[in-house]
Amino acid sequence: MQCFFISRFVFNNSLCQTGSLRYFHYSRFVLQSTRNHQLVDKIKVLKQNLIKVLGKDGISDSETICRQHSRDEGVERNDHIVDLVVWPKSTEECSIIASICYEKKVPMIPFGTGTGLESGVCGVHGGVSVDMSKMNKIVDFNPEDFDVTVQPGVTRKGLNHFLKDHGLWFPVDPGADASLCGMTATSASGTNAVRYGTMRENVLNTEIVLADGRVFWTAGKNRRSKKSSAGFNLTNLFVGSEGSLGFITKTTLKIYGIPEMMASAVCAFPTVKAAVDMCVQVLQSNIPIARIELMDDVAMEMCNNHNKLNYEVAPTLFLEFHGTEESVKSQAKFAAEIADYNGGSQFHWAYETEERNRLWKARHDIYWTVLQSNPGCRAIVTDVCVPITCLPDLIAQTKSDIQKSGIIGPCLGHVGDGNFHSFLVFNPSEPEELKKAEQLASRLTKRALDLNGTCTGEHGIGIGKMAYLEKEIGPVGLEMMKSIKRTFDPHWLMNPGKIFSSE
Ligand SMILES: Cc1cc2c(cc1C)N(C[C@H](O)[C@H](O)[C@H](O)COP(=O)(O)OP(=O)(O)OC[C@H]1O[C@@H](n3cnc4c(N)ncnc43)[C@H](O)[C@@H]1O)c1[nH]c(=O)[nH]c(=O)c1N2
Ligand SMILES: CCCCCCC(=O)C(=O)O
Numbered sequence: 001m002q003c004f005f006i007s008r009f010v011f012n013n014s015l016c017q018t019g020s021l022r023y024f025h026y027s028r029f030v031l032q033s034t035r036n037h038q039l040v041d042k043i044k045v046l047k048q049n050l051i052k053v054l055g056k057d058g059i060s061d062s063e064t065i066c067r068q069h070s071r072d073e074g075v076e077r078n079d080h081i082v083d084l085v086v087w088p089k090s091t092e093e094c095s096i097i098a099s100i101c102y103e104k105k106v107p108m109i110p111f112g113t114g115t116g117l118e119s120g121v122c123g124v125h126g127g128v129s130v131d132m133s134k135m136n137k138i139v140d141f142n143p144e145d146f147d148v149t150v151q152p153g154v155t156r157k158g159l160n161h162f163l164k165d166h167g168l169w170f171p172v173d174p175g176a177d178a179s180l181c182g183m184t185a186t187s188a189s190g191t192n193a194v195r196y197g198t199m200r201e202n203v204l205n206t207e208i209v210l211a212d213g214r215v216f217w218t219a220g221k222n223r224r225s226k227k228s229s230a231g232f233n234l235t236n237l238f239v240g241s242e243g244s245l246g247f248i249t250k251t252t253l254k255i256y257g258i259p260e261m262m263a264s265a266v267c268a269f270p271t272v273k274a275a276v277d278m279c280v281q282v283l284q285s286n287i288p289i290a291r292i293e294l295m296d297d298v299a300m301e302m303c304n305n306h307n308k309l310n311y312e313v314a315p316t317l318f319l320e321f322h323g324t325e326e327s328v329k330s331q332a333k334f335a336a337e338i339a340d341y342n343g344g345s346q347f348h349w350a351y352e353t354e355e356r357n358r359l360w361k362a363r364h365d366i367y368w369t370v371l372q373s374n375p376g377c378r379a380i381v382t383d384v385c386v387p388i389t390c391l392p393d394l395i396a397q398t399k400s401d402i403q404k405s406g407i408i409g410p411c412l413g414h415v416g417d418g419n420f421h422s423f424l425v426f427n428p429s430e431p432e433e434l435k436k437a438e439q440l441a442s443r444l445t446k447r448a449l450d451l452n453g454t455c456t457g458e459h460g461i462g463i464g465k466m467a468y469l470e471k472e473i474g475p476v477g478l479e480m481m482k483s484i485k486r487t488f489d490p491h492w493l494m495n496p497g498k499i500f501s502s503e
């Protein structure tokens with residue numbers, strides 16, 4: 001296993017180390033000189049063997065490429081760099097890569113598009129990053145059965161571009177243009193989940209390459225029935241497995257008809273509680289709302305400034321209705337009455353595709369908006385999800401906690417699911433700020449767990465949420481998860497150091 005000797009002499013100019021997170025710069029030279037020699041030797045042999053299979057174009061050990069593949073959009077972890085990157089072009093090549101790594105006992109880390117937020121793609125113990133982007137075909141499409149099977153290089157936007165001409169779409173939308181197998185691996189969701197479900201509800205089958213190179217389908221080869229009672233649900237085991245059980249080399253997904261009409265609206269509220277109360281009442285009234293997204297006043301102000309918009313700076317819901325023209329109109333009328341009852345403003349409507357896209361782009365871009373509004377800063381993104389009735393108090397407590405701390409922390413959420421994010425901004429050269437942000441995130445997550453919720457509604461555990469998993473699922477639950485991992489991956493080679501440690 002790789003080992004690092006971290007001393008102050010290692011750092012070029014900045015060091016900030018508190019709790020579980022570390023941010024620092026160091027030189028590749030020092031990194032390599034302290035790396036376990038056994039692994040370095042193994043990697044040399046491995047490289048030669050892999051070149052024979054993949055050709056020189058299918059493999060790289062360049063420092064830049066290894067670094068690019070060792071980070072996602074979340075916290076940068078400069079001490080967890082992979083040693084090699086490979087690009088399989090087929091399931092067969094992926095299987096050969098796995099068997100070669102298995103023989104040498106070298107860690108393997110699947111890489112989708114790197115949009116994850118929990119450091120899922122970094123090499124905690126070094127190893128080989130397997131970039132799936134060259135496996136980018138739609139391999140099976142059954143429009144009348146409403147299913148499609150794609151390889152890992154197919155992204156959400158790529159699939160929707162293909163489906164559009166057939167009057168179909170795949171609605172799970174994390175905003176980022178993530179790979180569909182990466183979304184399967186993290187159990188992603190996003191803005192449409194309140195109506196169409198998350199990846200868990202939309203994955204019918206997956207093809208898997210195991211750590212030792214064996215290939216199998218979790219629901220049986222090519223099976224695509226909408227339901228099954230045939231034994232354990234192995235498909236769901238791989239949804240949210242974060243690369244720790246095997247490579248997902250195909251995912252079979254449910255797809256949907258594009259609704260005749262889609263209409264979006266924006267509505268401001270006097271308080272977060274009023275906005276969430278409206279959301280609960282909309283769900284209780286069985287309005288089949290497609291999106292109901294909260295942005296707090298802090299997020300709205302940044303959104304306005306960044307996008308040259310002039311929405312009210314107040315807790316705001318972004319809503320969307322799907323259906324026939326008649327149904328959209330009646331859903332919207334009912335929802336507007338509920339908004340009014342809760343002190344909400346008139347709806348500002350967007351009917352045309354372009355206008356709707358602009359509105360949702362402003363919402364989806366909030367991650368970049370916050371970072372660009374605070375140059376040089378980084379952020380801890382929280383992702384708790386609680387029973388919806390607990391949400392108003394939890395958000396109110398969180399906002400008051402953030403205000404007292406002096407940290408900048410916009411909050412927004414997929415409120416229809418009881419899921420919200422706070423974006424706790426800190427300056428990496430101010431250790432006190434990072435400490436405050438970490439303590440805030442920890443208090444918030446503990447509060448959510450005490451309310452029978454989860455530490456992560458959609459981003460996954462990765463490294464960032466490992467500390468909370470045992471409290472969430474209990475010691476026996478954690479041991480069961482580890483036993484399952486041992487069954488699929490007895491030598492702990494698939495993405496080790498994520499979700500839980502090996503002890
Ligand atoms: C601006 C912005 C906004 C959002 C988000 C990101 C960003 C940058 N996300 C997070 C992110 O888009 C989501 O986690 C995706 O599912 C990650 O997919 P990638 O293909 O990028 O996986 P990425 O390459 O980042 O990998 C993520 C994890 O999956 C594993 N993995 C990837 N491909 C695999 C494969 N083929 N087989 C096995 N394991 C594999 C990796 O090893 C890693 O552990 C999100 N998410 C969300 O759910 N809701 C949201 O609202 C948002 N919003
Ligand atoms: C407060 C910004 C957090 C954004 C995190 C990305 C995400 O999940 C989203 O919904 O947007």
Ligand SMILES: [Mn+2]
Pocket residue numbers: 190414421458
């Ligand atoms: Mn989200």
